[in-house]
Each structure stands twice: as structure tokens, then as C-alpha cells.
């Protein structure tokens with residue numbers, strides 16, 4: 001039996017998410033809902049190639065979405081959400097990385113920079129469909145075999161800095 005969570009993103013029309021989109025961690029303990037009717041209009045979110053995002057995601061890059069906290073609801077029914085305080089950051093600011101302590105799925109990141117804007121970062125891998133990203137960070141640290149995403153701005157390091 002295929003796991004129903006192993007879905008083809010294309011099997012979900014974006015019209016399904018016109019009010020909100022909901023995702024779960026791998027074990028289902030943590031549910032995240034994003035309420036943003038514009039999420040699939042245009043480009044939203046970014047792909048980060050920094051070493052910390054690669055470790056956290058277990059991948060060559062991580063799909064992230066910085067979004068207003070009041071648009072996000074996180075349910076933690078089995079109380080498995082755990083926070084790792086990451087001090088090994090370029091900015092020197094602590095990044096509070098939350099993940100499911102049962103299954104290991106990354107859930108969200110919070111930093112003083114985003115706190116000031118009333119935002120947090122949602123790790124998008126748990127959602128049935130991910131919006132077309134707007135930009136990449138740490139694009140200078142891409143692996144040479146990675147393809148290029150058309151129309152996605154590649155910041156060498158941080159957003160707003162020099163681009164590739």
C-alpha cells in the first residue's frame with residue numbers, strides 16, 4: 001500500500017489551497033496550516049543552500065517560507081515538537097529550529113531577524129505542494145551538478161546581497 005502522504009504534487013490543483021494549505025510531519029503528530037490565499041499566486045518562499053539548512057533537511061537544499069506568524073497554526077497533538085538552538089550561524093544570531101522529536105521532520109525556524117518582522121520560517125517539505133520559489137539564498141554554495149531554476153533570483157549568500 002503506498003503511503004498516502006507520498007503524494008504527487010501535481011495531483012493537487014492549486015485551487016485546493018485557495019484558503020489554506022495543511023501539511024503533517026512524517027509521523028503525523030505535528031500539523032501545520034498556512035492561511036494565505038495568495039500563496040500560489042506568483043512566487044513565494046526561497047530555497048536555501050546553506051550548510052545548516054542542508055543538514056536540517058537531509059538534502060542538498062531546503063525549501064523555506066518566511067511568513068507572518070498570524071497566518072500559521074501549528075498543532076502538536078502528541079507534544080513531539082522540539083526546539084534545537086542553532087548558534088552555528090553566519091549572523092551569530094541563534095536560530096531556533098523546531099522539528100518533530102518522534103520522526104525528525106523539520107517544522108519551522110525562528111530568528112531574531114524574523115521575530116522583528118512578526119515572521120517565522122516554515123520548512124515546506126511537509127506540504128502536499130510547494131509554491132514556485134521567489135529566490136535562493138547561499139546560491140554560491142550550490143553543488144555543481146544542480147540545475148538552475150528559471151526565474152528564481154540567486155543571491156550569492158543573503159537576500160538582498162549580490163546575485164550570481
Ligand SMILES: [Zn+2]
Nearest residue numbers: 025027100103
Ligand atoms: Zn513527526
Ligand SMILES: [Zn+2]
Nearest residue numbers: 048049050053
Ligand atoms: Zn539556510
